[in-house]
Amino acid sequence: MVMVDGTPYRIREDGTVSEGTDNDKLVYANAVHFQEDDEFEITQTSVSFDSLQSRVKRQLPSPNYFYAFVIKGKFARIKCGGLTKQERPFVDGLDVLIPNHPVFNATDVSGTMAGFYCPDFIGNINTKGFHFHFISDDRTFGGHVMEMKTAGPLVVKMDQKANYSLQLPDNADFGEVSFEKEFQYKKD
Numbered sequence: 001m002v003m004v005d006g007t008p009y010r011i012r013e014d015g016t017v018s019e020g021t022d023n024d025k026l027v028y029a030n031a032v033h034f035q036e037d038d039e040f041e042i043t044q045t046s047v048s049f050d051s052l053q054s055r056v057k058r059q060l061p062s063p064n065y066f067y068a069f070v071i072k073g074k075f076a077r078i079k080c081g082g083l084t085k086q087e088r089p090f091v092d093g094l095d096v097l098i099p100n101h102p103v104f105n106a107t108d109v110s111g112t113m114a115g116f117y118c119p120d121f122i123g124n125i126n127t128k129g130f131h132f133h134f135i136s137d138d139r140t141f142g143g144h145v146m147e148m149k150t151a152g153p154l155v156v157k158m159d160q161k162a163n164y165s166l167q168l169p170d171n172a173d174f175g176e177v178s179f180e181k182e183f184q185y186k187k188d
Contacts, residue, residue: 002133073154080143
């Protein structure tokens with residue numbers, strides 16, 4: 001899922017994109033009321049995903065806060081991933097799901113990356129560092145950003161957050177689940 005301008009878009013495991021509905025179920029989501037604190041432009045073309053993250057990190061006033069981002073631009077190529085829908089009893093963690101997830105590729109596409117930066121001390125409650133999702137301007141392509149190369153300037157809007165609220169499920173299933181297994185995906 002990616003939310004842009006208050007509209008949620010669901011990217012299914014086959015890569016199709018649809019507007020979210022009130023009946024959609026989510027296992028986990030990050031959301032924010034975006035209030036822009038800063039904006040800057042990256043004018044260099046052919047910027048990689050790693051380079052983008054390094055440049056944005058240098059713009060952070062402090063690495064100890066949470067940040068939300070809206071990044072608009074044109075991409076020469078972008079590789080996004082999704083997750084396969086799970087059925088009960090939900091035994092596979094991210095350590096199994098991510099290496100086997102569906103991957104979607106696009107070239108010469110304009111769109112929006114929306115995402116977050118979480119400080120290192122967040123641990124396994126959330127993904128520390130950067131996490132971005134993408135939706136094309138025509139709303140036909142998207143997913144979790146894995147790789148990209150820009151084809152023009154990027155406009156980066158940033159919102160610094162000093163608050164982090166976590167809402168846990170209030171049901172018997174959550175009360176009975178075991179968290180003994182490590183579910184945080186670690187990239188080798």
